[in-house]
Amino acid sequence: MGRFWAFDLGTTNSALAVWNEERAEPEMVALPEISRETILTETPILPSCVFLYHGQTWGDRLGRLPAIERRWLLGRQAYIGNVALEMNYDGRSPNYVESFKPMLARESTRVMSRVDGRAFNARGIARIFLREALRAVQEHRHERIRDLTVTVPVDSFETYRAELREIAGQLGIRRFQTLDEPVAAALGYGLNTEREMTLLVMDFGGGTLDLAVVRTTGPGEAGTPAEVIAKQGLELGGNNVDVWLLEHFARSLGIEPRIWRGTEWYQALLDEAQRLKEQLYAQEKATLMLSDRIMVELGLRGKERPTLSREGLVELLASSGLYRDLELALERLLHEVAAKGIGKEDIDEVLICGGSSLLPEVHAVFEREFGRPRLRDWLPFEAVAYGACVFAAGHKVQDYIRHDYALLTFDRETKKQEYPVIIPRGTIYPTAGAIWEDYFTPTCPRGEPANEFELRIFELGRAATAQREIGYDENGRLRVLERGDSLPNTICLNETDPTLGRLRPPHPPERRDARLKISFGINGDRYLTATVHDLLASQLLMDNQPVVKLR
Structure with a gap:
């Protein structure tokens, strides 16, 4: 075989x-x-x-x-x-x-x-x-x-x-x-489908937008068919966007869009619109690169090749109703599952598939609804093919963490930011107790005693496959992760609330010795858990307490 x-x-x-x-x-x-x-x-x-x-x-x-x-x-x-x-x-x-x-x-x-x-x-x-x-x-x-x-x-x-x-x-x-x-x-x-899970899958391709809430039935085989709870679909995809772009550029050049239809160059123009669209997934600006021959044939000799900004693409998508249609489809889907007793909070994971999911602001719709920790979004083109291959090979999928996670620390001498990895990608969870431990001195901003201790947890993104992977920064902007990048894409998972506890007595700035002993593990719900000992006060400040959810 x-x-x-x-x-x-x-x-x-x-x-x-x-x-x-x-x-x-x-x-x-x-x-x-x-x-x-x-x-x-x-x-x-x-x-x-x-x-x-x-x-x-x-x-x-x-x-x-x-x-x-x-x-x-x-x-x-x-x-x-x-x-x-x-x-x-x-x-x-x-x-x-x-x-x-x-x-x-x-x-x-x-x-x-x-x-x-x-x-x-x-x-x-x-x-x-x-x-x-x-x-x-x-x-x-x-x-x-x-x-x-x-x-x-x-x-x-x-x-x-x-x-x-x-x-x-x-x-x-x-x-x-x-x-x-x-x-x-x-x-x-990387999900273990032998466990029972409720998944929302968004597949946004070239021709269709498909939304489905499914439940993996587990326990059993990894390829056990999923139970469909609700689904919504639209005849909407990247091909529609290519036509919208072509019509937009025709109008900007003072040409009636219908004139281009059926011409010898129509498919070439659509292909170029697709290329420009894909460039604007991550770039701020792109140009419609038409050959000199096409420019002459279309009566555009001497005219500047049209350009479009990322913001311009967002405006075009909004005016064409893409975001409205996407939000309405998602709203109908959630209403349908709610009628069956399943709330938004019951959805375990949101799987993002299809190239059109990379269109500006599409990812933001799902992040607003479900939060970043539930989104699996870094393999929009590969996830389905990869998973089928895993199934074909009979490979046992274990529950493991897909990205590196680190603390934000500062070098004591240079004051430069550092990101020591506390949870490496590939870590199988739940862990048997703590898997990382170290000692820390609280920072004292502005030279004043520290009354609280903060831990900023970062997700580090690096490409791990032959292809480049994608990631989203803290502002929701798409970033490309090159394989072997020395500087990873960093996203703070608890930026809005990094404070984990109070220090009694406060930590004076002149004390440079370690005050806190901190250890980390991962529980069965994929939460990073922290145990914190106050060495000065001889107190247990946190005991295996969930901090942030990992991916």
Whole structure:
């Protein structure tokens, strides 16, 4: 049996991952030419589109025979992914098909394209897309996939899973499994789904916004299907934003937006709008980089290439109703679960998935509702594929901490800020007692006696995968975490209330010896717990007391 592979089949983009036995972790797979990298995280994703091709070489003809296809992937039946997008440069080719996933789930026999007298239904398009992805793996990585897990929407019917299973069998997959997307996301974010949990999953992709509250049923297997408690969905995604941007720039150039539709350059313009949008996820300003030829063809010779600020994008999204629609969908979802006796406080984790979750101020909507500690947001592109790969490999997921946590201290001589790590990433919880202990001297601001002691707890973000990871600073702004950065992204978790207790008697500034003995552990609810001894007063100030919730 070969390695364990996982496929996150999306409406607009898909992702492929493989289990790395040596490192005992999943890794994303890039397929040359047909994959594209996301601008921020450099994550390889595969656009879910097909450009049908009816080749006439002996390999093409032989490869279309079912008996041959189960054993060998000969010839080409379509171009997929990035190449398919490029071949449909004018957006009007009948050979080009996208958004076949929803149709496969609802009406698999619906004809989606007719080419050279042949009709192609959703089932056939899905088979061709998956076939060409498998063929690309075979060509570039010299491996035939025989073990594959594909993620499916949590509310999909068994017929959808059966369609995928039938396609996998036709393509020679010997061990095929499906996994609910929310369960996969939970595994990808490092959650132990053998425990019973109530999760809110937000998947905001290119074509749709899906919100669901699900409950993992545990105890049992890690891939046990989730129970759907409530869900909301909108036909709203990054593709809509690309069109809004294109129309905005057309108006700014004094052009009626409809004039651009159906032109030879329309798809190229949309692609450039997408690139600009992704740059503004983390940058303050971006320019629509149109080639000189396009500028001339569109009658824009001599004009400045338009630019847009991050604030301008926020205004555009607000005026287009994106934030209103998102907040209303979330409000309806919470109202629906409240009617079933589940309050907002009963939701254990909020899982953020999909590239459009990186749009400015989208993250803030969920942070305001649920608070930062409940958000799992650093793997929007990878979580589902990673989780499916973990499940495929049968890897045991333990409850562990995903980031480093540190105290803010000051060097006694230089007065520079330091962040000694008290809880390293990978720590399994709950811990058996304290796992870190040290002695501290209270700070005395302005040279006055200290009546209280403060501890500022920081989450440190560093990329831990081959891709760059993302994080959010204390102001909710998106930051890119480079692998191996010496300076991490730091977020104070208790900035508004760092005071943990009072000192009696107050600590005088002239005393430089240690006053407090502090130890930390983690309880079963993922709270950092502190035990504090006042050495001068011989008092126990805190005894395994929760301080902040970790992620």
